[in-house]
Amino acid sequence: MTPEEKRRQLEFYQDLGFTFLFRRPAAEASAEPTEAAAPTALAAEPDVPSAAPVAQATVPRPAPPAVEPPTAPPFVEARMPEPVREERPVSPPVPPPVAPQPEPVLVRPPEPMPELYTLPPLEPADDSMLKIREDIGDCRRCRLCEGRTKIVFGSGNEQSPLVFVGEGPGADEDQQGLPFVGRAGQLLTQMIENTASKEGIAITRPDVYICNVVKCRPPENRTPQPDEMEMCGQFLSRQLTVMKPRAICCLGGTAAKALLNLKEGITKARGQWYKWRDVPVMVTYHPSYLLRNQSKELRREAWEDLKKVLHFVYDEAQ
Numbered sequence: 001m002t003p004e005e006k007r008r009q010l011e012f013y014q015d016l017g018f019t020f021l022f023r024r025p026a027a028e029a030s031a032e033p034t035e036a037a038a039p040t041a042l043a044a045e046p047d048v049p050s051a052a053p054v055a056q057a058t059v060p061r062p063a064p065p066a067v068e069p070p071t072a073p074p075f076v077e078a079r080m081p082e083p084v085r086e087e088r089p090v091s092p093p094v095p096p097p098v099a100p101q102p103e104p105v106l107v108r109p110p111e112p113m114p115e116l117y118t119l120p121p122l123e124p125a126d127d128s129m130l131k132i133r134e135d136i137g138d139c140r141r142c143r144l145c146e147g148r149t150k151i152v153f154g155s156g157n158e159q160s161p162l163v164f165v166g167e168g169p170g171a172d173e174d175q176q177g178l179p180f181v182g183r184a185g186q187l188l189t190q191m192i193e194n195t196a197s198k199e200g201i202a203i204t205r206p207d208v209y210i211c212n213v214v215k216c217r218p219p220e221n222r223t224p225q226p227d228e229m230e231m232c233g234q235f236l237s238r239q240l241t242v243m244k245p246r247a248i249c250c251l252g253g254t255a256a257k258a259l260l261n262l263k264e265g266i267t268k269a270r271g272q273w274y275k276w277r278d279v280p281v282m283v284t285y286h287p288s289y290l291l292r293n294q295s296k297e298l299r300r301e302a303w304e305d306l307k308k309v310l311h312f313v314y315d316e317a318q
């Protein structure tokens with residue numbers, strides 16, 4: 001380091017008030033060159049300071065303000081900011097969905113049906129077979145009228161104590177307007193006359209009365225429907241009431257159901273006595289059933305049923 005640099009460094013620290021740091025022994029001070037004698041002497045002899053250095057030493061420059069080290073800010077615990085809750089308007093509670101109600105149906109009072117026909121009063125006081133025929137007229141009261149040719153009212157003795165009731169007209173009956181004129185009718189005639197002859201009862205077929213539950217032929221000879229039997233049954237009831245027979249013989253299950261409302265089949269019902277308005281009723285096989293079933297046992301049963309009826313009616317009459 002050059003003397004000039006040392007001198008400058010010395011002056012710098014002297015200005016700061018650190019003079020005691022630069023005192024050196026006398027040997028070192030004498031060895032310095034003459035240009036530096038004054039400053040070094042001052043440093044080597046502290047007891048006799050020169051005017052200038054003493055003045056500098058006694059009047060120290062004000063120390064620069066102490067710079068305090070920056071203090072760390074107090075530790076603040078970091079917290080997550082609370083979520084800002086949006087104030088939403090509170091909507092009123094939504095009521096549960098209501099099922100749509102059907103619109104009220106205005107019920108109108110039923111309009112009176114046009115009178116296509118008027119049923120005759122059931123069993124009028126002055127009823128007769130002629131009046132019943134007139135009341136039936138050209139009957140259009142049920143669907144059976146659509147395919148019929150003639151109305152089959154009945155045939156035989158209207159004052160007979162014995163009445164045979166069948167199911168309905170067939171093709172031959174529809175053409176002639178008379179009941180039991182076909183094959184089944186021929187068999188019925190034989191049953192009546194042969195049985196009466198063997199039993200000593202002097203009657204023939206014209207001495208009894210024969211009719212059917214329905215007065216018109218069902219299509220394809222099918223069984224009459226309940227509503228058809230109900231319509232025609234009113235006229236049958238009037239016929240039987242006017243004649244007041246001693247006994248009625250039902251030919252087949254359809255006639256038995258129409259008059260007696262029986263639930264059992266013809267096999268169980270045949271040969272048994274029933275009553276229709278206090279009139280005894282015997283149930284037996286229909287002649288057409290006997291024609292379809294060529295069984296001697298069935299025919300024997302039918303002949304036995306017929307014998308019971310004939311004896312019940314005509315034995316008491318005699």
